[in-house]
Amino acid sequence: MGFPDQSTNPAGTRKARLSRELVLSTALALVDKEGLEALSMRRLGQELQRDPMSLYRYAVNRAALLDGISEMVFDELAIFPDDPDWQAQLRRIAHDLRLLALRHPNVVPLLVTRPLSTPLGLRPLGTLRPLEQILALLIEAGFTPATALHVYRAYYGFLYGHILNELQEYIVDPEESEAILRLGLHRLPAKDFPHLRALGPVLAEYDGAAELDQGLSILLTGLTNHLTTHP
Template sequence: MPRKRGERAGLTREQVLDAALALVDRAGLPALTMRALGAELGVEAMTVYHYVPSKEALIDGMVERLFTAAHPAEPGPDWREHLRRYAHDLRAALLRHPGILPAAVRPATTPATLDAVEAGLRALTGGGFALGTALDILNTLTLFVLGHTAAEVGIGPEPPAGLAELDEARYPLLLQSLRSGAGTDDAARFTFAVEVLLAGFAATLPVFFSAAVVVEKEPE
């Protein structure tokens, strides 16, 4: 039986998506075309369509690769640990592939991405959150990770030029921070913010409010 178009290449969908990520990291998202991706893989552009039917599906698949790598496959017994791992793994994946950041805000559409979201929702609803609140929490945390990582990539590791020449009398605390490094570590700031978000999410649990109810004093 003759093989279908694309099978001669000996590729997998995952290899195609990873090659697309590498291309975007090197040349930027505007440079991503089926022809350019085919050249990256050493195949004709039509072969790429065997694995992804359109450029939109290709970009959705690239986003899928990042989010499924970050989301734990199954919800654990502790929703905090599930979200903590997700946040740190997603940041790491985005820092490895910063070229995809402009497209990372796309809604989840592929089955694998939706499976990852479902696992997060199971972790949160299993921890006592209402479904709507659980979805709000996932979206809030995801948008924070995307924004923080985009800022890290855009600003870079070095402080903006000219800050070291600030007026000492006017900006003593800013200069002290620059010289000591206090508050300038991206990873430490990210970890701090994630822990604050987790604490805030926990404070919305119904059990938190019921435990905080003041018991009326019995009449003497």
């Protein structure tokens, strides 16, 4: 049973006027709370207390909702293509993207895998903005356009790999001081997983921001050397 599309709810208070921003922000909040599987027009209509049919004006189907969520998340990522300090800019973007992923972990699979099924030119414009702006940043820094594209691929490949890895660093018992127990590694057969169990203390001390910074330093050093030796 759908909800009537009216201006007030049963309590008599006025409901917010429907808009694309309200629909997408509610969809994003629903995914953050319950995961991508929970998102449907019917479920979103329940969250908004509206007839699901009224939502098709703002998103023609679930796929359009997913595209809109991707654009909304990427809109939170600030990029300044004219910044002359391209290394600092790439480092800041990386840390900002990591924080975005930690705020919206349920959206990360959408950002990483959904583009695989969509040709580049057919993707939502908002999801292509970071690509265009980072290309501009790198070309302005002195990289050729083709090299800038290779750099972008290596950069985002590293970032998404790091983010997916960090999101897998689950802590079973945060209050436990013993690393093996804290990570749940005691459940692994000792004879089959000796290295993982031995690395318990290192795994337990995982620092996502520091790990990202170390990887960025390696990547940026290589890119700087390339720019110096291939003017």
